[in-house]
Amino acid sequence: MTTSPPDGAAPPSEPRSMSRRSFLRGSTVMAAGVAAMAAGLAPLRKLSDYGSVDEFLQMHYSELKPEQMKVILERMEREVQRQYGVRPHVRDFKPMNGVEFVYALNLTRCTGCRKCVHACVAENNQSRDPGLEYIRVLKMPNGTFDMEKGDHNYAPESVPEPGFFYMPVQCHQCKNPPCVKVCPVKATWQEPDGITVIDYNWCIGCRYCEAACPYFARRFNFTEPSIPSEKLNPNMSYLGNRPRHKGVMEKCHFCIQRTRAGRYPACLEVCPTGARKFGNILDPDSEVSYILKHKRVFVLKEEVGTLPRFFYYFDV
Amino acid sequence: MKTAVRNYFVFLARSASVAFEGDWRYFTWIGVLFAICLLGLNAYSRQLSEGLVVTGMTDQVSWGVYIANFTFLVGVAAAAVMLVIPVYVYRNEELHDLVIFGELLAVAAILMCLAFVTVDLGRPDRFWHLIPGLGKFNFPGSMLSWDVIVLNGYLLLNVHICGYLLYCRYKNTKPAKWFYIPFVFIGIFWAVSIHTVTAFLYVGLGGRPFWNSAVVGPRFIASAFTAGPAIIILALQVIRRFTTYRVPDKALLTLRSIVQVSMLINLFLLANEVFKEFYTDNLHVASARYLFFGLDGHHALVRWIWTAVTFNIIAMILLALPLSRSLKWLDVACVLAIIGIWIEKGMGLVVPGFIPSPLGEIVEYLPTWNETAVCLGIWAFGFLCYTFFLRMAVPILQGTLNKSNESAAAPAAGIVSVKS
Ligand code: SF4
Numbered sequence: 026m027t028t029s030p031p032d033g034a035a036p037p038s039e040p041r042s043m044s045r046r047s048f049l050r051g052s053t054v055m056a057a058g059v060a061a062m063a064a065g066l067a068p069l070r071k072l073s074d075y076g077s078v079d080e081f082l083q084m085h086y087s088e089l090k091p092e093q094m095k096v097i098l099e100r101m102e103r104e105v106q107r108q109y110g111v112r113p114h115v116r117d118f119k120p121m122n123g124v125e126f127v128y129a130l131n132l133t134r135c136t137g138c139r140k141c142v143h144a145c146v147a148e149n150n151q152s153r154d155p156g157l158e159y160i161r162v163l164k165m166p167n168g169t170f171d172m173e174k175g176d177h178n179y180a181p182e183s184v185p186e187p188g189f190f191y192m193p194v195q196c197h198q199c200k201n202p203p204c205v206k207v208c209p210v211k212a213t214w215q216e217p218d219g220i221t222v223i224d225y226n227w228c229i230g231c232r233y234c235e236a237a238c239p240y241f242a243r244r245f246n247f248t249e250p251s252i253p254s255e256k257l258n259p260n261m262s263y264l265g266n267r268p269r270h271k272g273v274m275e276k277c278h279f280c281i282q283r284t285r286a287g288r289y290p291a292c293l294e295v296c297p298t299g300a301r302k303f304g305n306i307l308d309p310d311s312e313v314s315y316i317l318k319h320k321r322v323f324v325l326k327e328e329v330g331t332l333p334r335f336f337y338y339f340d341v
Numbered sequence: 342m343k344t345a346v347r348n349y350f351v352f353l354a355r356s357a358s359v360a361f362e363g364d365w366r367y368f369t370w371i372g373v374l375f376a377i378c379l380l381g382l383n384a385y386s387r388q389l390s391e392g393l394v395v396t397g398m399t400d401q402v403s404w405g406v407y408i409a410n411f412t413f414l415v416g417v418a419a420a421a422v423m424l425v426i427p428v429y430v431y432r433n434e435e436l437h438d439l440v441i442f443g444e445l446l447a448v449a450a451i452l453m454c455l456a457f458v459t460v461d462l463g464r465p466d467r468f469w470h471l472i473p474g475l476g477k478f479n480f481p482g483s484m485l486s487w488d489v490i491v492l493n494g495y496l497l498l499n500v501h502i503c504g505y506l507l508y509c510r511y512k513n514t515k516p517a518k519w520f521y522i523p524f525v526f527i528g529i530f531w532a533v534s535i536h537t538v539t540a541f542l543y544v545g546l547g548g549r550p551f552w553n554s555a556v557v558g559p560r561f562i563a564s565a566f567t568a569g570p571a572i573i574i575l576a577l578q579v580i581r582r583f584t585t586y587r588v589p590d591k592a593l594l595t596l597r598s599i600v601q602v603s604m605l606i607n608l609f610l611l612a613n614e615v616f617k618e619f620y621t622d623n624l625h626v627a628s629a630r631y632l633f634f635g636l637d638g639h640h641a642l643v644r645w646i647w648t649a650v651t652f653n654i655i656a657m658i659l660l661a662l663p664l665s666r667s668l669k670w671l672d673v674a675c676v677l678a679i680i681g682i683w684i685e686k687g688m689g690l691v692v693p694g695f696i697p698s699p700l701g702e703i704v705e706y707l708p709t710w711n712e713t714a715v716c717l718g719i720w721a722f723g724f725l726c727y728t729f730f731l732r733m734a735v736p737i738l739q740g741t742l743n744k745s746n747e748s749a750a751a752p753a754a755g756i757v758s759v760k761s
């Protein structure tokens with residue numbers, strides 16, 4: 026096709042060589058370009074919360090030696106104090122030997138009051154604005170488990186409403202967790218006591234785990250979280266409820282700062298109906314062992330093969 | 342040795358300076374692209390300082406247009422092999438030089454891919470956690486870590502092949518076969534791998550039935566081999582319109598037959614998927630129903646997907662008819678196919694995977710203006726790269742930018758004029 030120039034094409038221009046003039050023009054263009062670039066980057070001036078060099082260079086949790094961890098925890102305490110004016114106690118709680126945590130939830134008892142949701146927010150220093158919650162309670166019509174029929178935003182005068190049952194969902198601490206498998210940088214992993222944790226200082230914020238989780242358990246910090254200082258819970262843990270920053274993932278960790286110190290999770294303590302049961306499945310005398318042995322328990326979405334450590338059951 | 346290094350730098354410097362020469366149309370084009378890049382950069386700076394709230398993404402729909410564009414562009418990059426195979430496997434010598442244009446397109450596409458993944462990260466400052474050896478690489482567990490490897494590997498392969506061949510042409514030496522042919526063949530398999538791995542990113546998620554389907558991989562390849570060569574056809578048309586480089590008709594027609602076949606396969610696979618979803622009609626059909634017909638009064642994607650389907654079908658008919666042997670109609674078919682596939686495989690694949698959420702919630706997604714500006718910026722950046730690459734490659738292939746005229750510092754005169 027050696028055809029004539031297509032319609033709309035400009036007439037041929039003369040071949041030129043690089044002259045002094047075009048060089049000067051080139052530099053002017055360059056200078057203007059650099060100036061425009063600087064203007065384009067202007068919003069970065071507001072960027073202040075990207076942390077220190079130490080934080081930038083900090084290694085993965087599994088590679089931190091105890092002395093390094095000590096320094097890091099102190100740094101975090103200072104940071105929290107600077108930001109909130111409250112001196113917290115940040116610790117790195119380790120899993121206990123011979124313990125594997127399991128949750129059991131009695132759907133006959135749950136009344137859908139959402140007290141667990143709010144206790145969780147308070148205990149775990151979740152962002153109040155924008156609001157971020159680990160527990161979702163679904164209002165389900167009797168007679169189905171199709172969650173598309175569930176209501177996430179129910180707000181009646183009083184609960185429970187006849188004809189419905191209520192199903193709280195939070196991280197199931199899966200034994201075969203897809204979220205851990207997909208994380209490209211091992212920022213999230215399963216601990217020996219069965220809790221899947223996130224190193225908020227290692228997560229790159231790709232949100233692949235959020236796409237992989239079949240239970241909508243993960244929450245991303247789309248912006249800098251904000252918590253009123255007086256609401257801050259100063260009893261903190263590295264892998265648990267220390268304040269997070271924007272751009273990282275978080276989720277339920279079975280209140281690691283409580284349960285690894287021998288206490289119950291906040292959601293359990295606050296539940297007015299006793300629907301929530303928690304304990305060590307490796308201890309044959311624990312309450313959860315009893316429930317798993319004697320009640321007809323089930324897990325959500327068994328077919329996805331995640332082997333949750335979170336069981337539901339009905340009393341009757 | 343020293344002269345070799347010096348020569349190489351002279352080559353680089355001369356190529357770079359050629360990129361900043363041209364007539365007013367060239368500079369207008371570059372200027373406009375640069376301005377759009379800046380717009381994108383500005384939007385991205387805002388995203389950096391405020392977080393991903395400035396996008397339309399939520400916990401429910403946690404990936405959006407960034408990942409959609411990424412997915413589409415991986416396909417474009419992979420499609421460069423559609424020029425490589427005829428030349429190196431079937432010895433179609435007419436296409437020989439054109440391979441370089443295809444590979445340069447792949448380089449530009451991969452650069453855009455990398456940009457799209459980067460802007461999607463919540464903490465881009467921690468990118469070093471992804472560097473094998475330095476950070477903590479979840480390999481082979483995470484498909485995303487595979488993607489990092491195959492994409493960067495593909496980038497290196499293509500940069501090496503194009504760079505080496507162009508440099509040889511510049512020096513008037515014959516390229517040493519052992520120094521590039523093995524890479525060409527590795528590149529063929531590698532191209533398929535980049536797109537397969539990208540498909541596996543989705544396919545591997547058991548909690549998302551819409552993606553968890555074996556046909557997604559083959560569909561990705563088929564749609565890539567439709568949209569990619571279609572883009573190459575358009576690029577070649579631009580090259581022959583705005584430079585003195587002669588692109589033979591035969592090359593375009595070879596590509597046309599590739600697009601033709603791939604589009605048929607693509608639509609066939611799509612039909613398979615649609616049949617399986619709607620005929621089975623179990624609970625898992627919800628995402629597909631949302632995409633094609635809307636769900637419970639939510640139908641943000643319905644218009645888009647039907648546009649895509651219509652465009653694809655029209656493109657297929659045009660390509661099947663002898664009409665598209667005329668280049669004007671071929672262009673129309675290519676444009677329709679590119680838009681159709683961009684929608685189908687970008688937004689049409691990524692977003693419905695999240696709707697409804699695993700707990701049955703329907704939260705819709707629409708990109709915000711800021712997010713769109715970032716995307717436009719990256720596309721402009723890609724076009725800018727490809728323009729520069731072509732600007733350098735054309736005079737080298739034509740011999741006007743050559744070692745022999747090094748001293749006569751008047752490079753690349755030939756390409757400034759529109760061919761007459
Ligand atoms: S429920 Fe989701 S976040 Fe929790 S362990 Fe399982 S897959 Fe991971």
Ligand code: SF4
Nearest residue numbers: 208228229231232234
């Ligand atoms: S968001 Fe963080 S924890 Fe989740 S996959 Fe990405 S890096 Fe891992």
